[in-house]
Amino acid sequence: MDAFSYRGGCLNCDDLPAAELASQVGTPCYVYSRAAIEQQYRTLTDAFAEADPLICYSVKANGNLAVLELLRGLGSGFDIVSGGELFRVRHIGADPSTVVFAGVGKTDREIREALDAGILMFNAESSSELAAINRVAADLGTTARVALRLNPDVDPQTHHYITTGKKENKFGIDFETAAGIVARITDYPHVRLVGYHGHIGSQVTDPKPHAESLGKLIEFANQCAPANSEIEYINIGGGFGIDYQPGQAVPPSAFAKLLVPVIREAGKKLILEPGRYIAGNSGILLTRVVHVKRSGGRRFIVCDAAMTDLIRPSLYDAYHAVWPVLSDAPFEENGCGPADVVGPVCESGDFLAKGRHLPDVQQGDLLAVFSAGAYGFAMSSNYNARTRAAEVLVDGDTYRVVRRRESYEDLIQQELP
Ligand SMILES: Cc1ncc(COP(=O)(O)O)c(C=O)c1O
Known part of the structure; x- marks a missing residue:
């Protein structure tokens, strides 16, 4: 600090x-501290430089407009979870093509607003949501880019309230169900499946669960290619832990060491959604x-x-x-x-x-x-x-x-x- x-x-x-x-x-x-925010952002981007990831700062961690503006200036994109967060990032003039939208309960209104804004993609968390995105996109005469949020059933060894990628959590879709959705992806003609997403939890201080999750996501991507589109992106979410007490966290370079070779080998574009690590x-x-x-x-x-x-x-x-x-x-x-x-x-x-x-x-x-x-x-x-x-x-x-x-x-x- x-x-x-x-x-x-x-x-x-x-x-x-x-x-x-x-x-x-x-x-x-x-x-x-402006300097601290900049330093955290740079440390993370430097650590992952070889993979050239798209960094989408997680607005929920600290959505103050000045913080968002600062991060936009550094080249960050944004991870949002509501129409309100979309409003915030639009207000600071974020480039919509760097915005990803997660969350288990997106409403039709929020989907419409995000499509109107031209965001990069939705992280869709259920077949019901895919149907809603498809319907709203059809109404607007457009096609929505979507990543399926998978639930990799990985234990991130963090507080159970901020664990999000275990099968008992409400987030994402288990692999079996997701495979069924991908097999029927042409049922959603206004959806283009472009990626897979998996955020396992917050304040993660061991890179191994992230590596396990990434491995599972890539294996799934290799096995389940959608009929009408190509998987370009793998989004591993955020969760990089920090020191609340000295010596708790490991640096982003320790995560990058395990993750970067795997993503490069897979030939996919990496997306990261850090919140706590930055702010x-x-x-x-x-x-x-x-x-x-x-x-x-x-x-x-x-x-x-x-x-x-x-x-x-x-x-x-x-x-x-x-x-x-x-x-x-x-x-x-x-x-x-x-x-x-x-x-x-x-x-x-x-x-x-x-x-x-x-x-x-x-x-x-x-x-x-x-x-x-x-x-x-x-x-x-x-x-x-x-x-x-x-x-x-x-x-x-x-x-x-x-x-x-x-x-x-x-x-x-x-x-x-
Ligand atoms: C989908 C998603 N991405 C990113 C984050 C940010 O996590 P963190 O602040 O731990 O980096 C969260 C936090 O809940 C999340 O749910």
């Missing part, structure tokens, strides 16, 4: 002291301590950020490092007592960290919640009528508020008398 480092007793984002940012923008506040460690959440209380023998540090701002700890028991913004001994737990870092939301499940060894923080102190750039703001909500946080993009020693903090008026804007 080079972008976020302690200098002279204060956490900096690039060349900006986080304490300064917090006093100017307020808290809770998401802070993203996760490119952002932090800044929060201020509202109260410190002791009860039942525990120390509770109550912050102004909550599960409504960062739900991953509550939802997945996810670990995010937390440390005071002002600190002469960053991450030095010796001599620190245990504490639960919690928010003000009326749920016992509202916590950012549990049982952490933290210094003796006081009311008004600032804390940083690390590795919060992906699935942070994107999963935030207004529960308890809480206004959602501001988002800031830092560029060297300057910053830009890229989403203003919500106001109380924002909370009621959509409601009718």
Whole structure:
């Protein structure tokens, strides 16, 4: 996490002291580093350079327009899962021929919008969806490019909530069913089958499951060639893990080492859909301590950020490092007592960290919640009528508020008398 480092007793984002940012923008506040996003994108593309993949950044991880614009500028395409995400990428002028559309429940409206936009392809997840794509494409007098999303039944060894390629998961189509669909592909004359897709899960820290999945996808592609078209693309999704704690992740080069020779041998175009890898460690959440209380023998540090701002700890028991913004001994737990870092939301499940060894923080102190750039703001909500946080993009020693903090008026804007 080079972008976020302690200098002279204060956490900096690039060349900006986080304490300064917090006093100017307020808290809770998401802070993203432009340099870190660029570095992550480049590290991934460099690692896979020999395969010359199409990188489709997964918008769901962090869909802020400034982040999307930055990635578009770097040459990224986009992986979307809804009409709303399509709207976002169109808004920043993404090249539609770099956009792929996944998700198990695409509606006719979303399919129509994507066809109108001219996206590269749908990742179709059922025969019912293929029929819908075929019907809408026929209505529009066009042909839709489609990759079938396969369920390779591979265990990515990650949290079961973010495992997506096991046979019990709702995603994709098992090989037997998919083979039946490919055999009858001419039943869908407005669909052109151009690829196979398989995303096995998120925060994957071992390249072997990805290699297993790719092997299965290619074997399937070799056995099941559609009658009326050619399989050009293999999309292995995203899932590249990051360090929430030091030493957890392996670099993209370790994935590339196993995957690139296989895809080159197969002679297919590779698509990658990284989300967390690009955004996760490119952002932090800044929060201020509202109260410190002791009860039942525990120390509770109550912050102004909550599960409504960062739900991953509550939802997945996810670990995010937390440390005071002002600190002469960053991450030095010796001599620190245990504490639960919690928010003000009326749920016992509202916590950012549990049982952490933290210094003796006081009311008004600032804390940083690390590795919060992906699935942070994107999963935030207004529960308890809480206004959602501001988002800031830092560029060297300057910053830009890229989403203003919500106001109380924002909370009621959509409601009718
Ligand atoms: C189809 C698909 N592609 C890509 C991603 C991005 O995953 P990650 O952020 O782990 O790279 C996801 C995440 O859920 C996904 O479902």
